[in-house]
Amino acid sequence: MIPSQAPPLPLPVAAPTGWDWGWAQTVALVVPVLAGLGAVALWALNQLAHRRERRSKAFAAALSVVEAYAEMPYRIRRRPDNVHVRHELTDQVSTIQADIAWHQAWLELEAPTVAEPYRALVRAARSQAGTQMHQAWTQEPLRRDQDMNLHIAYPREQIDAARAECLTAMTSALRLLRSR
Numbered sequence: 001m002i003p004s005q006a007p008p009l010p011l012p013v014a015a016p017t018g019w020d021w022g023w024a025q026t027v028a029l030v031v032p033v034l035a036g037l038g039a040v041a042l043w044a045l046n047q048l049a050h051r052r053e054r055r056s057k058a059f060a061a062a063l064s065v066v067e068a069y070a071e072m073p074y075r076i077r078r079r080p081d082n083v084h085v086r087h088e089l090t091d092q093v094s095t096i097q098a099d100i101a102w103h104q105a106w107l108e109l110e111a112p113t114v115a116e117p118y119r120a121l122v123r124a125a126r127s128q129a130g131t132q133m134h135q136a137w138t139q140e141p142l143r144r145d146q147d148m149n150l151h152i153a154y155p156r157e158q159i160d161a162a163r164a165e166c167l168t169a170m171t172s173a174l175r176l177l178r179s180r
Helices: 023-077 083-110 112-138 157-179
Strands: none
Touching (some): 023 083, 023 157, 112 157
């Protein structure tokens, strides 16, 4: 007979600590963290979209004020013979000049890569439309309705070329905001 052996000792069992970690606890921790990260990412994307929209509207306004300046030769040429209208037209030119300066300063601060192309556009408009305004002031005011159709277009090659360059810079600046 084989000598009797003592029964095997049971393996030690860890005492319960009350802190058993399982899948449920992992999910309960990970889900809120991921939800928080998603909320932050969504907020950041919304901020970028808002900034891009704000910037695109500012770019459009800056282009619009230069366009108003380029249209002034037509307004001056079509003026009636009236001292009040002459005063109003000169006030409009002054207001446009101030608006151009405001947009130039804004671009220097907010979109420096666009500031120089915009400055070139303003120089072209002042050169081309400024000369045309001077010529329009030297012509007799129009007296008849049928004379309002001038049958001419003032040349805009310099303005249009500078505007195309400025639009390219603005598009590039907006594209950078989209890819961030």
